Amino acid sequence: MTAPSVPQPAAPRASRRAFLTATSLALTGFALAPLRGMAAGPAASKRSAGAVRIAEFADDGRPLRVVELPSVVRSDAEWRKRLSPLAYDVTRRAGTERAYTGALLKNKAAGVYRCACCGTALFDAKTKYESHTGWPSFWRAIARENVVEREDLAYGMTRTEVACARCDAHLGHVFDDGPPPTGLRYCMNSVALAFSPAAAPARAG
Numbered sequence: 119m120t121a122p123s124v125p126q127p128a129a130p131r132a133s134r135r136a137f138l139t140a141t142s143l144a145l146t147g148f149a150l151a152p153l154r155g156m157a158a159g160p161a162a163s164k165r166s167a168g169a170v171r172i173a174e175f176a177d178d179g180r181p182l183r184v185v186e187l188p189s190v191v192r193s194d195a196e197w198r199k200r201l202s203p204l205a206y207d208v209t210r211r212a213g214t215e216r217a218y219t220g221a222l223l224k225n226k227a228a229g230v231y232r233c234a235c236c237g238t239a240l241f242d243a244k245t246k247y248e249s250h251t252g253w254p255s256f257w258r259a260i261a262r263e264n265v266v267e268r269e270d271l272a273y274g275m276t277r278t279e280v281a282c283a284r285c286d287a288h289l290g291h292v293f294d295d296g297p298p299p300t301g302l303r304y305c306m307n308s309v310a311l312a313f314s315p316a317a318a319p320a321r322a323g
Contacts, residue, residue: 168188168189169186169187169188169189170186170187170188170189170263170283170284171184171185171186171263172184172185172186172187172238172263172264172283172284173239173260173261173263173264174239175230175239175242175260175261176230177229177230177314177315177316177317178228178229178230178316178317179228179229179230179242179243179244179260179316181261184261184263187284189284189285189286190235190236190284190285191285192285194210197209197210197235200235201234201235202309204309205234205235205309205310208288208307208309208310209234209235209287209288209289209307209309209310210287210288211288212279212288213288214290214307215253215307215308215309216252217251217252217253218252219252219308220252220253220254220307220308220309221308221309222254222308222311222313223252223253223254223308225243225246225254225313226243226246227243227313227315227316228243228244228315228316229243229313229314229315229316230242230243230260230313230314230316231243231246231254231256231306231311231312231313231314232311232312232313232314233282233284233285233287233289233310233311233312234287234309234310234311234312235282235285235287235310236282236284236285236287237312238264238282238283238284238285239260239261239264240259240260240264240265240282240289240306240311241256241258241259241260241304241306241311242258242260243313243316245257245258245260247296247297249296249303249305251303251305253290253305253306253307253308254305254306254307254308254311255296255303255304255305255306256303256304256306257296257297257298257299257300257301257302257303257304258300258302258304259280259304263283264282264283264284265280265281265282265283265289266280266281266282266283266286267279267280267281267292268281270291277291277293278291278292278293279291280292280304280306287310288307288310289306289307289310289311290304290305290306290307290310291304291305292304292305293305
């Protein structure tokens with residue numbers, strides 16, 4: 119069995135201060151609505167069908183195997199039918215949910231955070247931490263194979279976008295102001311994630 123590989127940081131990344139400043143500017147005038155469409159953000163990808171290597175994990179975070187799976191490619195109309203309006207805006211149009219509104223922001227249960235569009239494992243709950251930014255934050259992705267990082271030049275900044283490796287869903291961004299041991303902050307949208315709780319341990323006797 120091929121062991122899942124730990125993701126390596128991509129540089130350069132914006133600092134926390136630069137991100138928060140730009141976020142404040144971006145949110146001006148949008149206090150009562152999500153950032154929809156993000157016309158200046160990364161364009162929705164025209165991914166073609168093909169095989170991708172994905173690391174599979176149990177809901178308790180145990181690595182299972184690395185396999186080749188077909189990319190998940192759907193038409194825009196199909197994604198609209200499958201997703202809520204906000205989930206569509208965020209994952210397929212690179213939008214951003216409003217800070218402190220995500221359903222998973224305060225979730226502290228053990229388990230695995232998966233892609234809301236295709237179910238690919240993305241983050242182990244053990245790596246989640248409170249970043250005080252208003253979005254779920256993690257200090258490491260669950261496996262390098264499962265995420266794609268690419269440059270995002272929107273809003274006059276250089277940031278690193280994070281997307282699902284299997285379906286190309288926009289998840290959020292990664293910054294270099296996180297805690298040890300990686301120093302990274304994967305700043306994710308709750309609506310782009312689906313939480314799979316770890317099974318409760320069986321009681322003896």
